[in-house]
Amino acid sequence: xxxxxxxxxxxxxxxxxxxxxxxxxxxxxxxxxxxxxxxxxxxxxxxxxxxxxxxxxxxxxxxxxxxxxxxxxxxxxxxxxxxxxxxxxxxxxxxxxxxxxxxxxxxxxxxxxxxxxxxxxxxxxxxxxxxxxxxxxxxxxxxxxxxxxxxxxxxxxxxxxxxxxxxxxxxxxxxxxxxxxxxxxxxxxxxxxxxxxxxxxxxxxxxxxxxxxxxxxxxxxxxxxxxxxxxxxxxxxxxxxxxxxxxxxxxxxxxxxxxxxx
Amino acid sequence: xxxxxxxxxxxxxxxxxxxxxxxxxxxxxxxxxxxxxxxxxxxxxxxxxxxxxxxxxxxxxxxxxxxxxxxxxxxxxxxxxxxxxxxxxxxxxxxxxxxxxxxxxxxxxxxxxxxxxxxxxxxxxxxxxxxxxxxxxxxxxxxxxxxxxxxxxxxxxxxxxxxxxxxxxxxxxxxxxxxxxxxxxxxxxxxxxxxxxxxxxxxxxxxxxxxxxxxxxxxxxxxxxxxxxxxxxxxxxxxxxxxxxxxxxxxxxxxxxxxxxxxxxxxxxxxxxxxxxxxxxxxxxxxxxxxxxxxxxxxxxxxxxxxxxxxxxxxxxxxxxxxxxxxxxxxxxxxxxxxxxxxxxxxxxxxxxxxxxxxxxxxxxxxxxxxxxxxxxxxxxxxxxxxxxxxxxxxxxxxxxxxxxxxxxxxxxxxxxxxxxxx
Ligand SMILES: [Zn+2]
Numbered sequence: 071x072x073x074x075x076x077x078x079x080x081x082x083x084x085x086x087x088x089x090x091x092x093x094x095x096x097x098x099x100x101x102x103x104x105x106x107x108x109x110x111x112x113x114x115x116x117x118x119x120x121x122x123x124x125x126x127x128x129x130x131x132x133x134x135x136x137x138x139x140x141x142x143x144x145x146x147x148x149x150x151x152x153x154x155x156x157x158x159x160x161x162x163x164x165x166x167x168x169x170x171x172x173x174x175x176x177x178x179x180x181x182x183x184x185x186x187x188x189x190x191x192x193x194x195x196x197x198x199x200x201x202x203x204x205x206x207x208x209x210x211x212x213x214x215x216x217x218x219x220x221x222x223x224x225x226x227x228x229x230x231x232x233x234x235x236x237x238x239x240x241x242x243x244x245x246x247x248x249x250x251x252x253x254x255x256x257x258x259x260x261x262x263x264x265x266x267x268x269x270x271x272x273x274x275x276x277x278x279x280x281x282x283x284x285x286x287x288x289x290x291x292x293x294x295x296x297x298x299x300x301x302x303x304x305x306x307x308x309x310x311x312x313x314x315x316x317x318x319x320x321x322x323x324x325x326x327x328x329x330x331x332x
Numbered sequence: 333x334x335x336x337x338x339x340x341x342x343x344x345x346x347x348x349x350x351x352x353x354x355x356x357x358x359x360x361x362x363x364x365x366x367x368x369x370x371x372x373x374x375x376x377x378x379x380x381x382x383x384x385x386x387x388x389x390x391x392x393x394x395x396x397x398x399x400x401x402x403x404x405x406x407x408x409x410x411x412x413x414x415x416x417x418x419x420x421x422x423x424x425x426x427x428x429x430x431x432x433x434x435x436x437x438x439x440x441x442x443x444x445x446x447x448x449x450x451x452x453x454x455x456x457x458x459x460x461x462x463x464x465x466x467x468x469x470x471x472x473x474x475x476x477x478x479x480x481x482x483x484x485x486x487x488x489x490x491x492x493x494x495x496x497x498x499x500x501x502x503x504x505x506x507x508x509x510x511x512x513x514x515x516x517x518x519x520x521x522x523x524x525x526x527x528x529x530x531x532x533x534x535x536x537x538x539x540x541x542x543x544x545x546x547x548x549x550x551x552x553x554x555x556x557x558x559x560x561x562x563x564x565x566x567x568x569x570x571x572x573x574x575x576x577x578x579x580x581x582x583x584x585x586x587x588x589x590x591x592x593x594x595x596x597x598x599x600x601x602x603x604x605x606x607x608x609x610x611x612x613x614x615x616x617x618x619x620x621x622x623x624x625x626x627x628x629x630x631x632x633x634x635x636x637x638x639x640x641x642x643x644x645x646x647x648x649x650x651x652x653x654x655x656x657x658x659x660x661x662x663x664x665x666x667x668x669x670x671x672x673x674x675x676x677x678x679x680x681x682x683x684x685x686x687x688x689x690x691x692x693x694x695x696x697x698x699x700x701x702x703x704x705x706x707x708x709x710x711x712x713x714x715x716x717x718x719x720x721x722x723x724x725x726x727x728x729x730x731x732x733x734x735x736x737x738x739x740x741x742x743x744x745x746x747x748x749x750x751x752x753x754x755x
Contacts, residue, residue, distance in 0.1 A: 083528075084528070084531040085531060085532070087677070088470065088473065088478075089473070089671070090674055090675060091676075092677070093673070093676030093701075096676070096704055096705075100706075116531075116539060117539065133478040133479065133480055134480070135480055135532045136531060138537055139538065201474050202474075203670075220474075220670070220672075220673060222474055222671065264671075264673050265671075265672075265673055266673055266676055269676070269697075269700055269701070269704070294703050295700065295703045295704070298696055298699045298700040298711065301696045301699075301711075302696035302697055
């Protein structure tokens with residue numbers, strides 16, 4: 071595998087990079103490099119033409135204005151649609167997830183056309199914004215038990231056809247009406263979980279690498295990265311599942327300077 | 333907030349009661365007594381802010397980064413004019429303001445640090461005459477709105493209150509946007525190091541283009557960097573393009589010089605001579621424990637706070653030239669923001685030649701982040717343990733909000749500011 075090349079394209083971090091999303095691209099490259107793969111990170115800003123030779127395209131979250139600007143630029147550019155048709159992998163988080171769907175909503179406009187790469191629509195939420203830890207049972211074909219992340223979105227996404235990335239255990243995910251998060255197909259992994267997603271779920275990063283190389287990867291468990299990722303994951307999952315609302319937590323919240331109601 | 337009618341007697345009791353609770357709460361070691369006292373005060377005497385501020389001149393300082401330091405510097409400068417009252421660091425929401433006013437006694441000038449999301453409410457209730465606005469960038473996105481909607485709220489406040497004067501750092505496009513219709517704006521060009529949150533035009537969402545000398549303009553509409561009355565380059569302050577003095581600050585980092593320049597400008601606009609204003613700025617040496625150097629068990633520790641990507645960026649620039657070990661504390665409690673994703677927006681790779689030791693509730697988040705950035709580091713369970721891993725006799729301690737407070741309390745030093753303004 072030492073001769074194979076692997077290119078990750080980080081799409082428009084100037085517009086779609088609100089939640090540390092460049093981390094997902096960085097993590098993919100590092101995990102490939104650690105396996106001896108000659109990996110490259112290509113960062114493409116919104117004023118440039120998108121690189122059409124990537125193996126994985128990473129799209130992150132963004133505020134309303136930048137999200138609108140990003141979808142306009144991607145449509146003009148046309149490359150993302152092309153590479154998607156050719157079966158190249160796309161990892162899309164939050165606003166990136168909404169953009170590759172059929173339509174989404176900003177705070178001013180209801181029906182902004184998306185790129186139409188996947189059959190999902192996003193509408194404006196009428197309920198409270200979905201903010202907080204997100205824990206999902208991953209789709210069984212991934213061979214991962216749990217996915218951990220942090221969500222922060224207003225939009226409510228409905229899958230018209232196809233499968234979610236996971237079933238929500240804690241948090242909201244795509245929308246209040248069901249218990250699904252994200253979208254999963256042969257070449258799209260989409261989710262509302264940032265955190266970033268691949269930092270908390272290294273196995274998902276490896277599945278993505280395996281999709282590109284068609285090989286099962288050597289484990290990184292024994293390395294620092296493996297141990298730290300495992301500790302982080304364990305700590306996050308425990309936090310979500312365990313002692314919510316203990317007296318100590320409550321006291322800490324009440325007496326903390328700056329404690330504020332959201 | 334409770335807005336029902338409050339009897340005169342309750343109001344009469346509110347101040348003393350708040351003071352007692354504040355002391356008790358502080359003595360019990362539950363952190364800042366002011367936070368609790370302010371809450372009580374604001375509940376028992378909901379009209380107190382309006383009543384007490386009626387015959388005071390109020391200056392509000394707000395930004396994502398640097399508000400505590402700039403507030404301390406503004407206090408130092410305006411103390412040349414008259415006695416000044418202020419609020420405690422971190423106590424920068426409505427209850428903290430209520431408490432500062434309650435304790436203001438005869439001081440007629442108040443310089444108050446205000447949380448970005450609370451600026452509108454505090455400005456309206458205090459009838460503030462001056463705002464000092466420095467920057468807006470991503471911070472605590474789980475609590476505070478997106479950057480643009482904050483800028484919009486500031487703009488609305490300023491548009492609806494034409495009598496407010498503003499010292500505005502227009503190098504930040506969002507600050508210019510918020511003040512673009514203001515007749516009483518004093519525009520300042522401080523330069524802008526953090527551009528990730530100003531990639532699109534705040535007016536029309538098209539791309540913003542940055543050119544020479546930090547100049548920016550929208551590619552579609554006529555939003556662009558305006559001409560500034562004051563500018564600041566290589567530590568020299570200019571008014572209408574003539575040099576009026578050099579900014580010397582007692583605190584490290586270019587960002588602190590920028591904070592000092594803004595505070596000096598406030599003083600100059602209040603009628604002080606540039607010499608007097610700049611001299612007062614230079615006297616601020618430590619602010620709420622930040623930039624402080626503490627001797628502890630044979631170690632010389634400099635304590636710094638950084639809580640978001642723009643703040644870290646400024647700190648990394650400042651630390652680039654030294655070789656000390658770096659102890660990093662990361663928490664994600666309510667006051668810090670619950671979401672640690674921002675750690676991936678910080679260019680930690682620049683610490684690749686340094687030794688880093690991580691502690692805090694979210695030590696695995698920062699540890700893993702550093703691994704992916706290829707930075708040599710250790711992860712330990714407590715701040716005390718982190719100190720025992722320092723090699724050599726000096727280290728820099730950087731924490732986000734509550735991690736910084738935890739570290740300071742372990743060192744048994746206060747992270748509360750010098751309320752007198754330190755002059
Ligand atoms: Zn524009």
